[in-house]
Amino acid sequence: MQNPKTQNNMKTIFDKTAMKNLNLKNRIIRSATWEALAEANGHFGEEIYRIYDELAAGGVGCIINEFTSVYDDDYPHEGMARLSNDELIPDHKRLTDTVHAHHVPIIVQLAMDDYQGMRIDELTSDDISAIRGLFAKAADRAVLADYDGVQIHAAHGFFLSRYISPAHNHQTSTPETLIIDIAKAIRANHPDLHISMKINCSDFVYGGLDENGSLRVCRACAEFLDSIEVSGNGTSVSGIKAGVNEAYFKRFALVLAEKVDVPVILVGGHRSIDNMNVVLKEGRIEYLSMSRPLVCEPDLINRWGNSDTSPSKCVSCNMCYSTPGHRCVFNLRRGG
Numbered sequence: 001m002q003n004p005k006t007q008n009n010m011k012t013i014f015d016k017t018a019m020k021n022l023n024l025k026n027r028i029i030r031s032a033t034w035e036a037l038a039e040a041n042g043h044f045g046e047e048i049y050r051i052y053d054e055l056a057a058g059g060v061g062c063i064i065n066e067f068t069s070v071y072d073d074d075y076p077h078e079g080m081a082r083l084s085n086d087e088l089i090p091d092h093k094r095l096t097d098t099v100h101a102h103h104v105p106i107i108v109q110l111a112m113d114d115y116q117g118m119r120i121d122e123l124t125s126d127d128i129s130a131i132r133g134l135f136a137k138a139a140d141r142a143v144l145a146d147y148d149g150v151q152i153h154a155a156h157g158f159f160l161s162r163y164i165s166p167a168h169n170h171q172t173s174t175p176e177t178l179i180i181d182i183a184k185a186i187r188a189n190h191p192d193l194h195i196s197m198k199i200n201c202s203d204f205v206y207g208g209l210d211e212n213g214s215l216r217v218c219r220a221c222a223e224f225l226d227s228i229e230v231s232g233n234g235t236s237v238s239g240i241k242a243g244v245n246e247a248y249f250k251r252f253a254l255v256l257a258e259k260v261d262v263p264v265i266l267v268g269g270h271r272s273i274d275n276m277n278v279v280l281k282e283g284r285i286e287y288l289s290m291s292r293p294l295v296c297e298p299d300l301i302n303r304w305g306n307s308d309t310s311p312s313k314c315v316s317c318n319m320c321y322s323t324p325g326h327r328c329v330f331n332l333r334r335g336g
């Protein structure tokens with residue numbers, strides 16, 4: 001067990017904790033957020049460094065960057081980051097240096113969406129070992145770029161999310177083996193690197209991964225991981241209001257945290273300190289991660305720490321998905 005879990009009723013968001021190699025000044029993690037600012041070849045423009053500088057200065061305990069493709073020929077989401085070849089390592093090193101200057105650890109979210117246009121059921125065993133190799137090689141680059149950890153993106157319909165979904169994978173009843181093999185390959189080369197996984201508690205589609213399936217995958221993978229972040233399809237639910245409908249994947253995360261010995265991170269709809277502390281005290285969830293509130297207010301955690309404890313100003317409109325640099329529509333200071 002990597003991180004003896006704190007007694008529930010003692011936890012607050014501002015606890016200093018250690019999670020394997022990560023030292024966090026609070027329990028708040030920035031969840032992966034696609035900025036859409038990389039060039040087609042994967043190189044970063046200047047704007048991305050400004051965003052991360054502002055974010056790291058704003059008080060979060062740890063940052064998970066954004067879906068970062070392990071494969072040069074992946075389907076190009078607009079402005080998608082990549083760590084799919086060695087030429088990109090210096091760009092990522094500059095990013096980690098920017099964040100580390102604020103003494104904040106940073107994790108790269110390793111992802112793949114498309115593999116050669118193939119459906120999951122068409123993959124051969126050679127394809128699957130090639131895919132394992134792509135993730136392991138990207139993790140090698142992540143270490144060279146000084147990331148403190150990697151997050152295996154197995155949520156939100158990305159390739160590994162589809163791979164573990166019974167709606168897509170009819171080849172095997174134990175698809176989690178691929179995630180385990182990826183994690184083992186990474187750990188064999190980098191035993192001190194933090195390895196996280198982001199997973200759907202449910203795909204919320206007929207025949208897809210459901211809560212029982214997700215629990216089974218998490219339990220099988222846990223011993224090869226250092227943390228698990230719980231999300232779900234339809235990840236950025238709109239219309240969230242403080243004290244009304246926060247923490248919308250909490251029920252599953254509470255169950256999971258009882259069943260695995262690695263820290264559970266819960267994402268989705270955290271908007272107020274009061275509710276976040278309730279979630280921490282309610283059970284064995286150790287960390288809370290946020291995306292849109294930090295798009296809206298990159299310095300939200302400092303604001304909360306400096307006694308203005310009013311809830312996040314984020315109205316969960318999801319307009320940040322369509323602004324340049326995925327900035328808040330109420331805050332288009334730069335890049336807009």
Ligand SMILES: Cc1cc2nc3c(=O)[nH]c(=O)nc-3n(C[C@H](O)[C@H](O)[C@H](O)COP(=O)(O)O)c2cc1C
Nearest residue numbers: 031032033034066067235236268269290291292326
């Ligand atoms: C603009 C934007 C980009 C996102 N990009 C990613 C991503 O790259 N990887 C990922 O796993 N989730 C991504 N998400 C989902 C968030 O990490 C998070 O799971 C979701 O927004 C719910 O948390 P929130 O209520 O704190 O925003 C993104 C969300 C937004 C708003």
